[in-house]
Amino acid sequence: MKVxxxxxxxxxxxxxxxxxxxxxxxxGSDASVHEALPWVVVRPKTKEQVQxxxxxxNAEVIPVVPRxxxxxxxxxxxxxxxxxxxxxxxxxxxxxxxxQDMLCKVEPGVVDDDLNRALKPYGMFYPPTPASSKIxxxxxxxxxxxxxxxxxxxxxxxxxxxxxKVVLANGDLVNLGSNTxxxxxxxxxxxxxxxxxxxxxxxxxxxxxxxxLPKIRCLATASFNKLEDAGESISDIISSGALPSMLExxxxxxxxAVNKTLNLGLPDVEAIVLFEADGKVKEAVDYEMKIMKEICxxxxxxxxxxxxDAKERTRIYSGRKKLFAxxxxxxxxxxxxxxxxxxxxxxxxxxxxxxKIHEIAERNNVVMTAYGHCGSGCMHTKILMDPTKKEQWxxxxxxxxxxxxxxxxxxxxxxxxxxxxxxxxxxxxxEKADSLAMMRAIKKALDPNNILNPHKLQDAPDDWVTxxxxxxxxxx
Amino acid sequence: MKVxxxxxxxxxxxxxxxxxxxxxxxxGSDASVHEALPWVVVRPKTKEQVQxxxxxxNAEVIPVVPRxxxxxxxxxxxxxxxxxxxxxxxxxxxxxxxxQDMLCKVEPGVVDDDLNRALKPYGMFYPPTPASSKIxxxxxxxxxxxxxxxxxxxxxxxxxxxxxKVVLANGDLVNLGSNTxxxxxxxxxxxxxxxxxxxxxxxxxxxxxxxxLPKIRCLATASFNKLEDAGESISDIISSGALPSMLExxxxxxxxAVNKTLNLGLPDVEAIVLFEADGKVKEAVDYEMKIMKEICxxxxxxxxxxxxDAKERTRIYSGRKKLFAxxxxxxxxxxxxxxxxxxxxxxxxxxxxxxKIHEIAERNNVVMTAYGHCGSGCMHTKILMDPTKKEQWxxxxxxxxxxxxxxxxxxxxxxxxxxxxxxxxxxxxxEKADSLAMMRAIKKALDPNNILNPHKLQDAPDDWVTxxxxxxxxxx
Numbered sequence: 001m002k003v004x005x006x007x008x009x010x011x012x013x014x015x016x017x018x019x020x021x022x023x024x025x026x027x028g029s030d031a032s033v034h035e036a037l038p039w040v041v042v043r044p045k046t047k048e049q050v051q052x053x054x055x056x057x058n059a060e061v062i063p064v065v066p067r068x069x070x071x072x073x074x075x076x077x078x079x080x081x082x083x084x085x086x087x088x089x090x091x092x093x094x095x096x097x098x099x100q101d102m103l104c105k106v107e108p109g110v111v112d113d114d115l116n117r118a119l120k121p122y123g124m125f126y127p128p129t130p131a132s133s134k135i136x137x138x139x140x141x142x143x144x145x146x147x148x149x150x151x152x153x154x155x156x157x158x159x160x161x162x163x164x165k166v167v168l169a170n171g172d173l174v175n176l177g178s179n180t181x182x183x184x185x186x187x188x189x190x191x192x193x194x195x196x197x198x199x200x201x202x203x204x205x206x207x208x209x210x211x212x213l214p215k216i217r218c219l220a221t222a223s224f225n226k227l228e229d230a231g232e233s234i235s236d237i238i239s240s241g242a243l244p245s246m247l248e249x250x251x252x253x254x255x256x257a258v259n260k261t262l263n264l265g266l267p268d269v270e271a272i273v274l275f276e277a278d279g280k281v282k283e284a285v286d287y288e289m290k291i292m293k294e295i296c297x298x299x300x301x302x303x304x305x306x307x308x309d310a311k312e313r314t315r316i317y318s319g320r321k322k323l324f325a326x327x328x329x330x331x332x333x334x335x336x337x338x339x340x341x342x343x344x345x346x347x348x349x350x351x352x353x354x355x356k357i358h359e360i361a362e363r364n365n366v367v368m369t370a371y372g373h374c375g376s377g378c379m380h381t382k383i384l385m386d387p388t389k390k391e392q393w394x395x396x397x398x399x400x401x402x403x404x405x406x407x408x409x410x411x412x413x414x415x416x417x418x419x420x421x422x423x424x425x426x427x428x429x430x431e432k433a434d435s436l437a438m439m440r441a442i443k444k445a446l447d448p449n450n451i452l453n454p455h456k457l458q459d460a461p462d463d464w465v466t467x468x469x470x471x472x473x474x475x476x
Numbered sequence: 477m478k479v480x481x482x483x484x485x486x487x488x489x490x491x492x493x494x495x496x497x498x499x500x501x502x503x504g505s506d507a508s509v510h511e512a513l514p515w516v517v518v519r520p521k522t523k524e525q526v527q528x529x530x531x532x533x534n535a536e537v538i539p540v541v542p543r544x545x546x547x548x549x550x551x552x553x554x555x556x557x558x559x560x561x562x563x564x565x566x567x568x569x570x571x572x573x574x575x576q577d578m579l580c581k582v583e584p585g586v587v588d589d590d591l592n593r594a595l596k597p598y599g600m601f602y603p604p605t606p607a608s609s610k611i612x613x614x615x616x617x618x619x620x621x622x623x624x625x626x627x628x629x630x631x632x633x634x635x636x637x638x639x640x641k642v643v644l645a646n647g648d649l650v651n652l653g654s655n656t657x658x659x660x661x662x663x664x665x666x667x668x669x670x671x672x673x674x675x676x677x678x679x680x681x682x683x684x685x686x687x688x689l690p691k692i693r694c695l696a697t698a699s700f701n702k703l704e705d706a707g708e709s710i711s712d713i714i715s716s717g718a719l720p721s722m723l724e725x726x727x728x729x730x731x732x733a734v735n736k737t738l739n740l741g742l743p744d745v746e747a748i749v750l751f752e753a754d755g756k757v758k759e760a761v762d763y764e765m766k767i768m769k770e771i772c773x774x775x776x777x778x779x780x781x782x783x784x785d786a787k788e789r790t791r792i793y794s795g796r797k798k799l800f801a802x803x804x805x806x807x808x809x810x811x812x813x814x815x816x817x818x819x820x821x822x823x824x825x826x827x828x829x830x831x832k833i834h835e836i837a838e839r840n841n842v843v844m845t846a847y848g849h850c851g852s853g854c855m856h857t858k859i860l861m862d863p864t865k866k867e868q869w870x871x872x873x874x875x876x877x878x879x880x881x882x883x884x885x886x887x888x889x890x891x892x893x894x895x896x897x898x899x900x901x902x903x904x905x906x907e908k909a910d911s912l913a914m915m916r917a918i919k920k921a922l923d924p925n926n927i928l929n930p931h932k933l934q935d936a937p938d939d940w941v942t943x944x945x946x947x948x949x950x951x952x
Contacts, residue, residue, distance in 0.1 A: 099715035101822040101853075123717040145660040156658040158667065159635055174911040178889035180820035180853030182632040184621040184671060185889045185904060186896045186933045187915050191634065191667035195660060212717035239575035241599040241688035284760035344656035346577040377577075377656030413654035413661045420662045428661060435650040438922065439663050445921035446914065457662050 003039045003062055003084065011052045016043040016090070027067070027085045031132075032075040033337055033387075034422050034468045038065065038085040045090050047165065047173060047204035054202065054451075055171035057084055061449050066198040068109065068140025071132040073338035074415070075422030076144065076197050080461075080468055081454050088139055091204065094118055102210050103162055103179060108139025108203045115208075124210040127154035130417060131324070139203045144419040145195035152375025153245045153278075156417075158194045160209045166193055166201035169447035179207060192442075197419055198453035200446050214278035217245070218289050219313040222301035223269045227251065229299040230271035231351020234374045236299070237275065238347045242291045246276035247375030248320055251354045254327075254371040258319040261326040266319050267303055271351070273374075274320055282308075323371060327382050334367060334384040335472070339423055340400040344377040345412035353379050356406045364399040366392070378416035387472035397463075400427060422468055425460030432458075479515045479538055479560065487528045492519040492566070503543070503561045507608075508551040509813055509863075510898050510944045514541065514561040521566050523641065523649060523680035530678065530927075531647035533560060537925045542674040544585065544616025547608040549814035550891070551898030552620065552673050556937075556944055557930050564615055567680065570594055578686050579638055579655060584615025584679045591684075600686040603630035606893060607800070615679045620895040621671035628851025629721045629754075632893075634670045636685045642669055642677035645923035655683060668918075673895055674929035676922050690754035693721065694765050695789040698777035699745045703727065705775040706747035707827020710850045712775070713751065714823045718767045722752035723851030724796055727830045730803075730847045734795040737802040742795050743779055747827070749850075750796055758784075799847060803858050810843060810860040811948070815899055816876040820853040821888035829855050832882045840875040842868070854892035863948035873939075876903060898944055901936030908934075 009017045018024070018041040028037040039062075044050045057064045063083025070077050079085050092109035099122040106115060112133035116125050130136055130146040140146070142164065147156035154160075163177025177183070177190035193201055224230040230249060237247060250258075250272040259266050266272065273296060277288035285308075293304060307313055314321075328336040345353045354370035357379075361368035367384035383399060385392040404414060404427035414420060414428040429436060439458040443450075450459075461467030485493045494500070494517040504513040515538075520526045533540045539559025546553050555561050568585035575598040582591060588609035592601050606612055606622040616622070618640065623632035630636075639653025653659070653666035669677055700706040706725060713723060726734075726748040735742050742748065749772060753764035761784075769780060783789055790797075804812040821829045830846035833855075837844035843860035859875060861868040880890060880903035890896060890904040905912060915934040919926075926935075937943030 098822070098824070099717075100711040100824040102714055103822075122715070145658075145664065147658045147660070151658045155635070156660070158664060159631070168914065172910065172913070174914055176911060178820060179822050179887045180889060180892065182623045182627045182849075182852045182854055182892050183820050183889045184623070184632070184818075184891040184893050184895045186671060186673070186891075186908065187676075187918065188621065188634060188667055188671045189911060189914060191664055191670070194667070195662060195664045197662070200663075212719055235576040238578055239598070241575075243688055279760060281757070281760040281763045284755060284757040287757045342660075344654060344659050346574070346579075346655050348574070348576040373658075376658045378658055411655045413656060413659045415660040415662075416656065416658050417660050419660045432662065434648065435652060435665060437648070438644065438650055438665060441921040442663065442668075442918055445917040 005040060007056060008040060008042050008053065012042050012044050012049050029471055030070040030075065030077040031073045032078065032423055033470050034075040034078040035471045036078050036080045036469055037082065038079040039082045041085045041087055043087045043090050047167065050167045050202055050204050051171045051173055053086060054167050054169065057451050058169055058171060058449055061451060063454050064451050065453050066202045068137030069135040071136050072140065072144060072421065073341060073418045074420060074424050076419055078422065086202065089137060097122060099124055099210065101179065102181065103207055104210060105205060105207050106138050107205060108137060110138045112136050112138060112141060119210060123213050125213050126160060126208050127211050128157040128160055138206055142194055142203055142206055143196065143198050147417050149246050149248065149373055151373060152247050153243055154211060158191060161190060161194055161206060162209050163207040164190050164193060164203050165205035166203055168201045169449065169452050177207060181209065197421055197456055199443060199456055200452065215280045216282055216285050216308065217276060217278040217313065218285050218306060218308045219274065219276040219316050220289060220293060220304060220306035221316050222273050222296040223267045223303040224271040224273065224301055225269055227270045227351045227354055230273050233273055233296045233299045233301060234350050235348040236295045237292050238375065240291055240295060242288050244275050244288065244292060244375050245278040246274065248274040249350055249354065249372055249374045250320060251370040253367065253369035254323055257326045257330045257369065258323055261329045262322055264319050273301065327369060327384065330367065330384055333386050335387045336382045336384055337387065338418065339383050339396055340403045341380060341382055342416045342418040343379050343407045343412055343414060344416035345379055345407055345410055347374060347377055349410045350374040350379060357381050357403060360399050360402045364395045366395050366399050368399065388474060390474055393474065421456050422460050425457060426462050481516060483532060484516060484518050484529065488518050488520050488525050505947055506546040506551065506553040507549045507814065508554065508899055509946050510551040510554040511947045512554050512556045512945055513558065514555040515558045517561045517563055519563045519566050523643065526643045526678050526680050527647045527649055529562060530643050530645065533927050534645055534647060534925055537927060539930050540927050541929050542678045544613030545611040547612050548616065548620060548897065549817060549894045550896060550900050552895055554898065562678065565613060573598060575600055575686065577655065578657065579683055580686060581681060581683050582614050583681060584613060586614045588612050588614060588617060595686060599689050601689050602636060602684050603687050604633040604636055614682055618670055618679055618682055619672065619674050623893050625722050625724065625849055627849060628723050629719055630687060634667060637666060637670055637682060638685050639683040640666050640669060640679050641681035642679055644677045645925065645928050653683060657685065673897055673932055675919060675932055676928065691756045692758055692761050692784065693752060693754040693789065694761050694782060694784045695750065695752040695792050696765060696769060696780060696782035697792050698749050698772040699743045699779040700747040700749065700777055701745055703746045703827045703830055706749050709749055709772045709775045709777060710826050711824040712771045713768050716767055716771060718764050720751050720764065720768060720851050721754040722750065724750040725826055725830065725848055725850045726796060727846040729843065729845035730799055733802045733806045733845065734799055737805045738798055740795050749777065803845060803860065806843065806860055809862050811863045812858045812860055813863065814894065815859050815872055816879045817856060817858055818892045818894040819855050819883045819888055819890060820892035821855055821883055821886055823850060823853055825886045826850040826855060833857050833879060836875050836878045840871045842871050842875050844875065864950060866950055869950065897932050898936050901933060902938050
């Protein structure tokens, strides 16, 4: 233990410093496969406390890992060098809601769903909302550049952040960005913090762009006997100029998993496409739905169900909604791991990508599904494997590498939504080979002592299986 | 002359190197008030040539100023340290248009209007389009984070860029960003290049997000006897959840200028608000227009004219469209200068800001107008002054400082659209005081020899009047 617990208690109060084994264990993992114990957990309540903690850590060269809900799936909040885990969930005030300026200001620990509940009476919402919005914090979402099912229309976190206050590695508090929809005031440093995964600074306040809430939604589902027909539908919907608010693909593995565990009676087809439009006026939503429906029919889509009714929409969506949970129960003994879980490929490659994922899974003795937010290029997959078997980790590692080789060959990128951190760093470093030096130069310039979430992203170990402790009881 | 002309001719060919006085003079200024002669102008045609030029310049520590159309209004392309001006207009190929992936790839010298003409047959457009789109290049727009009248709905350049290829100061070519609507693959380095004004790298290719073209537009104008009523209308339109595709304010100075020079017979009122909605379906456009019209009427807006017809819309918009030109002819002997010309303030402060600008102008013996894209917080103004009189530059300098003091007091920012470069750097450095060290650290990390557009932004001189040569014949 190289940290002065009394010093930290002096900053945040005794009740906000935890160093007993039970707490350290909880803060040693997130929603990824990785695990590492911190030396101590601190829970600041103000930006001044954050500054004091960072100044102390920088002077003593102690790692600091900022943490929101710990819902990251790639190991963002796992303190692989030990040090301080800084839990920001107590900084959870919504500071201002200003619909007349189309913005709100929040502390980093505000939970996404809580924010959107508070915005609803104003007829506004904050759109990036990932699937984990019940627990995910705004600070974590920004650090990860999170997004969700409606990103095809509303974009990702980077498209809805206007500015932020950030504590840098030297303890300085900087105000980045602005309070306006547009700004051309030099370096867009707030955009640099988005997606930097806690390695460049600690977000202590954010100014967010609000979007008017749509009043009407219509959701539809179409079945396809051929994955390729579903893929053609997706390409054609995008190039038609239609603007779906959601455009989802589910492959047969996903359909089977849902049917096995949830008994929803989805058709046993190669692919299901879900498409949704939203707006303020029914005619506008009708217009988009009609184009998308006709395109699906032209490509042999059948069994098309469509509804404006909230309950019906929930029913139509329930298979997709519960897919992640269903996958964990797909087969006794197989765990659902978030490895190679959210690559992005150009929209027109979604079906081909799904096909490739199946081939690669089969070749490597694991089960993989393919589903995702086709409209924004996000392909989700999971590797279902027996995590107690050492050879299965090797299988998974090979499958991951092959999947990413394919993704890069079609101009795709490592992560659409879940970030890089540890799990995806080895592949990602290949994708970004030519800009790693640029990233390292920026990291070094802003955090010369390498205290902020060290050994993530460009500095992560090259082999996540051997270099980090896994949360599973692996048998030799 | 510290540059090896023969070396440069060897890289780009003799016809693409210019060092005669006439050419140097042309490349010594842009649309700003500043002027400085380069040593030489080079016009590369490929990214490999850009790399070679930069490698040479970096080895010899020669300044390189990348230049698009030279339409920047703050001095971006003025080579205040001399050196090489790199004219990128010959790199003007549209490389790919992929509507099925909602993107296109272009070289930096492609002109905005040319790109949008090429996209039209696909039913798509690239939305950031500034007023200078007839000449402005995509590379320049990215370097400046440009935007235009429809930014309230479609955002700025930063919202429509997916990725780019950039030549760094050491000559390395890096691929930043991705080919997909969302990505969470670590540092968003493409977003860092947006708005960096040529100081961090030379953009040699860009991947742009396309947006479906609306099919229907409706434009309306409303007159207000009180500026404050116009301001209330703007706030209420934004907070109503209406989504205008344009929301413009014109103050009485602007109206008078237009009436004096164009004889359009605009009503002699304190303010005119223009509001537009667009969409694919008439009912949706009607819906937005009805809300906005009612809000204007509630705040004593009168003389409301509204049209879906293209010709009629052109007529309604003509006063606003020709305003910039009209201002230059406002009064014999007064030139229209782009100083303090495009601040952004929160939407709800637009009317107050316009009022303040008038007070400040009067107090400082200059004429200032206030108009702008209220919907996105962009306030345009110009300083009309006699540029031959030295004391008028002092008047202008005082007025600029006072305007920005006000802008910052309401949480605004220095530039909405035109960038910082030289003209706005002194004020902007006050606004960004707490993050200048962060900017300088990044600049130094990426360009240690300070060759890329040196002495702009955080390194610009503190007094643009004395530190740079002005394009006007100033009498002592």
